[in-house]
Amino acid sequence: MPGPSDTWLITGVAGFIGSHLLETLLRAGRHVVGLDNFSTGKKENLSDVEARVGAERWARFRLIEGDLRSPNACEAAVRGVDVVLHQAALSSVPRSLVHPVQVLEANTIGSVNLFSSAAQAGVSRVVYASSSSVYGDVSTALRREPVLGEPMSPYAVSKRAMEQLAAVTHRNTCIALTGLRYFNVFGPRQNPDGPYAAVIPRWIRALLDAECPVIYGNGTQSRDFTHVDNIVRANLLAAARPAGSCGVFNVGTGHGTSLNALFETLRTHVAALPGRAKASEVRALAAPPRAGDVASALADLDLARQELGYEPVVNLDEGLRQTVSHFAGVRGTRNFLEARR
Template sequence: MQTEFQKLLNTLQTQQKTWLVTGAAGFIGSNLAEFLLSHNQLVIGLDNFSTGYRKNLDQIAEAVGSAAYQNFTFIEGDISHLDTCQQACKNVDIILHQAALGSVPRSIADPVTSNLSNVTGFLNLLTSAKDAGTQRFVYASSSSVYGDSEELPKVEARTGNLLSPYAVMKYTNELYARVFNKIYGIETIGLRYFNVFGRRQDPNGAYAAVIPKWVSALLKDDDVYINGDGATSRDFCYIDNVIQMNLLAGMTDNTHAFGEAFNVAVGGQTTLNELYALINQELSHHAASFVKKPPVYREFRVGDIRHSNANIAKAQTLLGYVPTQTIEQGMALAIEWYIANV
């Protein structure tokens, strides 16, 4: 029996739609753009290269081939500019909004700049989509909206007190999207990402995600730092699961999904100590000269959630989501990319 996603892939081959992917030069956005182009879709990409890379666009072109890449239109621009959003939304069927200034620490260090992208930019794009008559608006939210809630696994209907400006911004996105759905009828769907990892994830910079940052440090024989005691846990989600959820949300005809937010995860719980051991194990299998080394523990980081584990029943029920990779399966797929690119 086919899953909803398998049925959707068949539909894509015969139904060509125009998709706007914001943050198209970034980690998640570039993976979405590549997948859509490789499945006969028209894609408009928007990015200002604040956290994305031109090399990611080059990799898309190489991956999909010249014929499919002709279906890609790229706009270099910033979602904090309303006119840019208005231009990008023209004649678009479905928006997959990934552009943002991510990172809890970044939002604590500079909340004003983060807010300009994550709230003003979001509202600019949402308003432009409404005015252009775009029917579907799928956007990236975050597991940070659960705040200090100690309930595990996390259920969409119950959140705690927010712990960072970034969490406030993402929750504000959800509020705006819900109101726009009720008032204007635009079909909004929010995706609360839980620690996404995989190919094209940036290992550099002050706010790099933990997996590529650790892989890079280990390959260079640098110290790896774990914030706290290592018992902090996360629900790590491989990029292909995120692609699936974006497309399911983009194409669903289930009206009960509109105005809602969904957990995007595997439903697992991995401590930082377990993650570190898994990365060491995979590197020892794939890098001949690699030698395992212990981590260095330091203070807990301000604004961090202690434990994060998702209940994915809502996504399974309303969207037909079926995760295809656990953290172990995802790491086995991703590790060679990390070794080649970090």
């Protein structure tokens, strides 16, 4: 990781992944600038980080409220910055099918504005969040970086375009740009609410309330569920790559888990919590497959191991335990506060 005197920019700093990167960098003594328009990020995430790191570390953080689609906001954000961790995006395959223009504008125009501004400002390294969705309809479950199929959603198109824009920027400026293809990230602070919530927080919330979650399809489709600590680790390793480098790497665990198996594990963990035994009786509801979803996806980590030195630091079971405990604590705090009103 670059030295302690460096200043880092995190876009989407109030989001799920961005807030975890912020906490890690502040704990390491770094100075951090954050950019967020709060379209999906939450100020509660920043408050949580502030409470966890303390006032002295928090004083090293500066927030800019702005939108990547504004060149002026990008120019202000990269000024005096050494490393950029670009996490801001409108995510979710289903969201992109309903709002394709918004997703494409945010993820492509926003990214090219940021890349251009970073290059002009002399930023040494940019690490950006891509997605396993770029693999599209590849026929095999194992995803290897060079093998791409046809995109299955506007979100996938936006992330593939981001990778291409990064490659073009690198060829014309020699700025170091490293893309990380995230595989089904989960963990504390992930949003469990709304129509585009990811499966793990959504299912945990349902199980905590002894409600039946929905499995789209027959549940045999598998995913490489990846705890957010692994994502943080990969970003720090990518930020330490030599100047002038460029590339794209998978970030996952290298292990696939079916949706049916995921549900069983989550139900067991929730039912083991005090007062949540009823969760063991909850059954999942079946629904037709969703448009744009792939059958199965598993990260091949060979390239990330060779080029980044990446290895997962949190396995699925431990990550799910931590995440269930987090959401149970949040739910308990909310119930306590509501009872006192």
